[in-house]
Amino acid sequence: MSADLSVQLAPGNKRGLLLSNPVMTASGTFGYGTEYAEVFDIQRLGAIICKGTTCEPREGNPQPRLFETASGLLNSIGWQNIGVKALIKEKAPAWAGWRVPVIVNIAGDTVADYARVAEELDGVDGVSGVEVNISCPNVRVGGAAFGVEPDSAAEVTTAVRAATSLPVIVKLTPNTSDIAGVAAAVVKAGADAVSLINTLKGTAIDIRKRSPAIGNIICGLSGPAIKPVALAMVYEVAGAVSVPVIGCGGIATAEDALEFIMAGASAVQVGTATFANPRASLDVLEGIEQFMEAEGIKSLKEIIGAARG
Numbered sequence: 001m002s003a004d005l006s007v008q009l010a011p012g013n014k015r016g017l018l019l020s021n022p023v024m025t026a027s028g029t030f031g032y033g034t035e036y037a038e039v040f041d042i043q044r045l046g047a048i049i050c051k052g053t054t055c056e057p058r059e060g061n062p063q064p065r066l067f068e069t070a071s072g073l074l075n076s077i078g079w080q081n082i083g084v085k086a087l088i089k090e091k092a093p094a095w096a097g098w099r100v101p102v103i104v105n106i107a108g109d110t111v112a113d114y115a116r117v118a119e120e121l122d123g124v125d126g127v128s129g130v131e132v133n134i135s136c137p138n139v140r141v142g143g144a145a146f147g148v149e150p151d152s153a154a155e156v157t158t159a160v161r162a163a164t165s166l167p168v169i170v171k172l173t174p175n176t177s178d179i180a181g182v183a184a185a186v187v188k189a190g191a192d193a194v195s196l197i198n199t200l201k202g203t204a205i206d207i208r209k210r211s212p213a214i215g216n217i218i219c220g221l222s223g224p225a226i227k228p229v230a231l232a233m234v235y236e237v238a239g240a241v242s243v244p245v246i247g248c249g250g251i252a253t254a255e256d257a258l259e260f261i262m263a264g265a266s267a268v269q270v271g272t273a274t275f276a277n278p279r280a281s282l283d284v285l286e287g288i289e290q291f292m293e294a295e296g297i298k299s300l301k302e303i304i305g306a307a308r309g
């Protein structure tokens with residue numbers, strides 16, 4: 001009999017958010033999922049998280065917006081997206097026919113913006129949950145500004161919780177001195193799960209031009225460079241909250257993912273790795289399956305938090 005990799009990410013929510021396995025794609029690195037449907041069987045994934053979605057369509061930040069660093073990637077895409085109305089009309093109908101659940105990453109400039117997007121998505125066929133992005137470092141208003149302090153993070157969560165019956169995942173920023181405090185505050189405010197981490201603040205300078213190498217100057221750092229930071233934060237947050245924790249940050253292999261799971265994550269997200277290897281998320285899943293078989297592990301639950309004291 002094959003092992004049980006299923007995981008329930010919203011045990012406290014009436015609808016629930018049951019995944020067949022713990023491997024998800026990270027927001028902003030997998031489009032709307034539709035783009036990858038030709039590349040591999042995306043239905044095998046645990047869940048897909050789409051690009052950050054706002055009330056109105058947005059063009060994002062000025063170019064250049066991507067810059068490669070040692071073991072990492074700087075991005076300042078901003079919230080380039082088609083807007084929630086177009087998403088409901090053009091993307092959700094396809095998702096409704098999929099086996100893999102799609103979670104919509106939501107963002108806004110104000111608390112009311114977040115609530116409006118969440119409300120629009122409530123009851124839409126094909127949408128299985130929302131991930132609240134209070135952690136984007138490269139936008140001037142909104143985003144990470146809400147995620148730095150427990151009170152403002154809780155305020156956004158309360159508003160989203162009141163606006164939708166969908167499972168609510170709150171995505172945390174590492175750019176704070178108290179990520180466990182922010183996690184505890186959003187859980188108290190009604191988050192069904194937390195995901196972490198979003199990108200770390202970073203930049204690069206073009207020394208010949210004597211100017212920033214990226215249009216928006218302050219960017220988000222992702223990829224292997226941030227994995228140890230993300231892992232430590234997942235370990236810390238998993239000890240501070242009782243809801244499921246979703247680990248993200250530099251995961252490129254099954255071994256990376258298993259580290260997060262053993263640190264206490266119930267599921268993982270694969271982000272930047274997809275740019276180098278479009279089927280990275282599936283490779284991670286297959287690697288986890290092989291590891292479990294080789295180690296005689298019958299259920300994922302046996303290893304969630306296994307490295308905790």
Ligand SMILES: Cc1cc2nc3c(=O)[nH]c(=O)nc-3n(C[C@H](O)[C@H](O)[C@H](O)COP(=O)(O)O)c2cc1C
Nearest residue numbers: 026027028052075133197198222223249250271272
């Ligand atoms: C190009 C790019 C775009 C991103 N867009 C979003 C976004 O719209 N919303 C969000 O919450 N996170 C966004 N992220 C952050 C990722 O989802 C993820 O949290 C982060 O990159 C760390 O994981 P990784 O090292 O596996 O990429 C983006 C990351 C990248 C590289």
